[in-house]
Amino acid sequence: MKLFSLCVVLLSCCLSSATFAANNLPKPSSTAQALFEKAEKDLLKLRVLTKNGRSQSSVGSAFLIGTGNLAVTNFHVISQIALEPETYFGEYKNTKGESGDFVVLAVDVLHDLAIVRVAQKGTGFYHIPLTDDKNQLPALQQGENLYSLGNPLDLGFSITEGTYNGLNTRGFSEQYMFTGPVNPGMSGGPNITADGELAGVNVAHRLDGELVSFLVPAHYAQALLTKTPIDMQPPADFKPLIGDQLLEHQKVMFNILLSKPFEIKELGDYRVPVRESDQVRCWGDSDDGTEKKVSSAGISCSMESEIFVSDSLQTGHISMSHSYMRNKKLNSWQFAKLSGQRFANQVYSSAHSRVLTPAACTENFVQLHNVNMRVQVCTEAYHKFTGLYDFTLITATSDDVNSSLQSMMNIRGVAYDTGMKLVSEFLQSLSRSESNQKKIPLQDKVNETTEETQINSSTRSSTSSKISANKKDDRNE
């Protein structure tokens, strides 16, 4: 969390110093200048306001498609209108300062896109061929210059220059990597090539990196536009629609995750399941406890992407972790107490959540393949989306005096049977290493474990990687 806020602070510092130094900077390239002149006419600023008091709740960007009155933006910019239309409404403003209300017509939650209708027609600068054929869009080359437009931090319409750097494969839906500045408020703005062709839609940037930004590829906008007739009436309730999209997504996502069995890693005396792939990454750590009375090691894996539905609801995510502890100098009573302390406070109550139902849990002692465990499984349903559930599984071994393995798996936004299947596969994959039976004297074994677990410790530069959606939260206006 500290890292997170540090990033934000640094970013705003840079921005303020940049304002002072602006006069000394070289003028933007002529390409950007020429592009902005044409592109700004169809550029919009979107604001989500509360009906009660008209206070601003979120700010983003959008751009008009062709010569019609439909504009493309990010779902996260207008999510509050889609989820709580009784509380929020939308207002747009163009670069000339003209404004009006907009209506949300269609959403694509997975790719973070939305189509809105405004009372203004485009000049035809941003054009997308309305077909299913994505080859009609420009092919991008790595290193190619791209230009992002939008309204960074609600300071005014801007254009930024950067380079295209291929696909980001860390998520389940593909995104382009754009090495250039994309700031909060530019979300939903267009990203174009030097020829003025639409490359993608600004969506996010990494807080722990420099200029690491992401675009929704133009072909997803193309697909959504193709499905949205120009005279379409907005649906009365987006929630079932969003629910269906989330269900569809979880099917795809967990099909990929379940397509092959868990990988098995050695952790101390145990063999533990992990899933390491492009989308789910694992980190390890170990502490041989030179100064302490126990040694410990751990692995934790987490998916690097999730789906933004609202500020309080990000879903479509899985994470798992294992933590192993070996007794060195404690007596068995103390060691058990310490294990209990680690096992405590891992599951929190969701009783006050507006998104999830209170946790329904079951706990028991379970006999697995060759290891006995204390197992607790909790599940929560989503109030607004039928058929989606969260699962939390925590386990602690209960059959060894001097070693303890505690595991956790967290699944968010999954169909019930898929969640159950993941839980049971995860449990089935937990076992004790057959070779390490209790023959070796404790002291020797401690050394052995230490060496073993050190293999699992990988270096990592940052403790966590966070992606921030480029939405400006500004409640002061």
Place this chain on the structure above:
Amino acid sequence: MNKPLFVELMTAAGDVAQRFRFDQLPIRIGRAYDNDIILDDPYAAAHHAIIELNQLEELTLRDLGSVNSIKQNHQRDNFFVINSDGHYRLGHSELRIRSIDYKVATEKLDESDHRWDGWRAAIVALVVISITALFEQWSSDYRDKNISEYLLTLVGVLTATAGWIGAWSLVNRLLSGRTRFGRHALIAACGLLATAIWETLSSLMAYAFSFESLATFTAHPGIFIGAATIYYHLMSLGIKQSERIKYYVGGITLFASVVVLIQNYQSSHYLRDKLYMDVIYPPAVRMSDEITLEDLAKDIEALQERADKDRKEHPED
């Protein structure tokens, strides 16, 4: 009149404040100085009442025309045949009238053990409190703690309990003139020991026999032990209406438990204090059988219905 008679002036609490012996009747009672019993009570008449024999040789209490007359059991009258267990209210004064042959109740069995008092009890308490505190400290000693850390804990616990015991002793001193430090120390020590033993024993049982409720409902036994401790403290104060204390303490205990239940339900949707059993003990403690993965799968399957039941269209409301 053949037998001596006793007129007793009672306190509001039901104790005898003053006792007068008379060998002759009648007995005059009132505020004026020519009475046999002079009442310093502005609500009593100058000549309020008279005790005499009637024609049936019964003892009677007769009003002499006072404004407030005489009350017994909230009933106002001018004339009473005297009941030796009755309290007669003249103005704000209460009287009890008994003759010398009144049959007193048999003596009570002395159940109080006075060995559990004084310096011996104080020393036992000190040892019990110290051992309990040190055991708790040792149980959670995951690093190499040195002796000074143990001593620091000991000083902290002893100071805190001394404050508690001192407060009770002070109240005792105020109420009955006796301090009874040793007894209060012993009661506090027993409370502390009972809490420690219950915590360990209950979680051991929970872990051994899969009685999860023992480990997740932790507040109520604590409240009960606390209440029992306070009850014994109160009983040691030497208050007369000790019968009622039982009900007061019981009522407050029940109220505290209900408050905890409501609080838990509001914060977690469950009545229990912990969401799940989080204690772990050495494997040797386990007694009951483990379930299979298939059984667990059935349990998990059953959760879906519970989760779905709690879904709401407007969770904000």
